[in-house]
Amino acid sequence: MKDFQLAWRNIWRNKRRTLITAASVFFAIFFALVMRSFQLGAYDRLFKNVIESYSGYLQLQHKDYSDEPVLDNSFVVDQYMLEQLKKDPNVRSVVPRLESFALAAAGSRTQGTIVMGIDPERENEVSDIIKRLVKFKLSPEVNEALKKEPIPDRTKKLIDVIGSESYASIGRMMLDLGISLEDTSSVLPIFRRQASFSNYYFNNTDTQCVIIGDGLSDYLKISVGDTLVLMGQGYHGTTAAGKYVVKGIVKLPTPDIDNIIVYIPINSARELYAAPGMATSAVFSLKSNSDKDVLLTAGRLKQIVSDPLVLKPWRELNALLVNQMEADSRSGMIMIGILYLVIAFGVFGTVLMMMAERRREFGMLISIGMQKRKLAKVVSLEILLLGFVGIIAGVIASLPVVIYGNIHPIRFTGEMARMYEDYGFEPVMPTLLPGIFYLWQIIVVLIILVIAITFSVRKIFRIKVISALRA
């Protein structure tokens, strides 16, 4: 009789108790995996959105720039070094940016702004500014024209409520105006005809033009084709001043940025700030963006980059967001921890009962010649099997839910959907496909089982045969 066979039979001698215990492990692992998968899936999507919309997965910066993001902490773009960096197998391209501040003026209004010098062509490889260009604009005139069109009454009422608004995403506009998916085909052509906003992105020949945030355009009361004056301080205290034509308007999710952002071709920015050939950062476009590959790439590129330049992976670039997510993740882990604690008591209850019930049997087995270590091995196998039944069932049951949730993510509605759309993100919460977090949940249950095993093994080694036989 093999130990495994004996252990397997033993766990089924009290079917109901085994099923209840295995079911408790099953539910714990099932809920923990599904909950964690949704949580990590949401973080994954959020990080991807934030990183791919602006910061990129890896940046090259002056070592002091993150502490003091001013033009004086910029660096000269060394083309030879950039070429060397691009030779790395995981690097697709390196896109420089020059970021500073200026006072923007139009007519009688002025506003302090962030001026972001970008490479018009290559910036799209690392961020999605082009996707943020305003596509539809509601204004009193546009709204009056729309209300005369055959659109749902609900939408007409909402147009009145909203008044003036710009939309970079059709999805967000549909949500705001209560346009259902069924109405899309009939209503959208009307909006395209009446509310479309003519908008342009840079091309390589553009020099004296800018793209500004929708909030800034509202404040300065300027639109596409109008002129904007920028005044500020250039590199090493020089005076920076220039006159630019607004070529496009972008709608950014964060009002604080939307109200002050000015995008300008990087060469124009260098000219404005008297910083020829300089950049405040260079964003890497990578072939593989996995954490491991980003760090490996950074490790390799460090050999090429010399002081005062440093490489900043996305976790450092988005430290605040990472910290917030980690804090949120910890709260999720506490919930799961409580779940496991309850399960641990369940498993311990079963083990305690099993040990008490079978004390006499253990006494008999030791008296007829079964070594205590062999008995401990059989009992340990029983506890492991009991846990594995629950673990395997829980993992198997979670897989279809997690895979389905990844292919067909939960779609938000209402305020949550608006918030996502505002940030330019699809309002969905996908699950994260099975990965290392599956292993962690299994390890936690195994730790509970190991503690239960330690307890029972200790009990077995302390058994006194005579008193056990009298039990």
Add this chain to the structure above:
Amino acid sequence: MKVIEIKEVYKIYNETEIEVHAVNGVTLDFQEAEFATIVGPSGSGKTTLLNLLGGLDLPTSGQILIDGVDLSKLKSSALIDFRMKNIGFVFQAYNLIPVLTAKENVEFIMSLQKWIKKERDQRTFELLKSVGLSERANSRPAKMSGGQQQRIAVARALASRPKFVLADEPTANLDSKSATTLLEIMGKLNHEEKITFIFSTHDPRVVKMAHRVITLEDGKVVSDEVRE
């Protein structure tokens, strides 16, 4: 040939403030193939003496030698191994392993001793046949009567050809017919296998069958009668 030597054995319990002399200076020998019974009133020390003989408990003083080996000199795991190889046990409450079939229960100790399968099967078959339960080989204990379970327990005790079998009131839970059958089987196996049987009992049928009757009172041997 002496299988067991008991020399001036005392077992004193101090569980309460009053000392209890469960075994009080017993000196005995058991020969090969003996069919002996230990009798006496409740509390006379029968079970304690049997536990000492089986190495389940150790004497307060004195020596118990099995084939010349002093049990009190063996370490815990060596003592368990010694029991497995040399001593068979038959308990009052049968104590079969409930998740194993009759056949598996009988071959359990042989498995612990790592007998090869062929020999194990052969020995199990012989013993099940001897106790008249070949047809119940694949039944689990819960499906068998008390008498049948005790016969399987006897087969298990004899499986690894121990030097002696200790049986603590083996017929106490059996009806008259089952007890008689069991005793006949044990008598036959004692004769065929030349294995020493030592019983503790109140049952007059067991006493009647025994070749030697040792009477205990207050932990002392008051008579040791050998019958022809």
